[in-house]
Amino acid sequence: MEMSSYITGFVDGEGSFLVSFSRREKMRTGIEVRPAFTVSQHKRNKDILLTIQRYFGCGTIRFNSCDETWKYEVRSLKEILGRIIPHFEQYPLQTSKRLDFARFKQICQMMNQDYHRLAESLPKIIEIAYGMNNLGARRQDKRSLLSIVSKMKV
């Protein structure tokens, strides 16, 4: 078996590319942006998450006792840019998740240039994130996010 292709197949079914936003009074934009790559599994399948963690050489695994699942998660922008994104460029997703990945990649690259720290460029990141299928980005209403940022421009 070719493990890289296996992992793309598994993630195409079970993985998520998320961008979430949190209100942070002290930040210049008023909002913190956090990207995350995650894969969740029932507790009987923890081993495959360890395999994925070993494969990528980064990320953490945590147990959620509410729904008895394990979650593999990579939140470091550096690791996402250095390890996660290059994998999915070389072994591309085949479902509609590849569109989420494209948006996720675009946001991470913009963050790498500090676009998320400026009230002028953050709205563009918010727009892209709200185009993603995954609901993880929608913990906050888009309009209220944009309104927070616009006030910070003043």
Added chain:
Amino acid sequence: MEMSSYITGFVDGEGSFLVSFSRREKMRTGIEVRPAFTVSQHKRNKDILLTIQRYFGCGTIRFNSCDETWKYEVRSLKEILGRIIPHFEQYPLQTSKRLDFARFKQICQMMNQDYHRLAESLPKIIEIAYGMNNLGARRQDKRSLLSIVSKMKV
């Protein structure tokens, strides 16, 4: 990308190996045994099911309007034995699903020798099926199934 490994990865997350039992008065054992290999997806991901269907060269794709999902399904014993099982022998599943697959394979091989048509050997198939994680086998209560079969021995 190596497509065979990708497909094993995708199925490890999204696929199911099922064995279901139905009451059939006219059959010698009183029970019909039906194996199925299935992969379900949200309607936006129908394309990946077409890719899988092309890869295996068998199976049907149907829409379930209740939950807006598409389901790829292989129910023919001949195709399961000839195409599905050999793939997963060569490109093995990595999660606990490989145990379900092992039991599924054992049942299909027993069916290929007509063990499911005899009241003497059918209970063994029922026992194996009820050891599978997947709930697909449990549309009927195990005890009532075994009781039907035991009456047919007389």
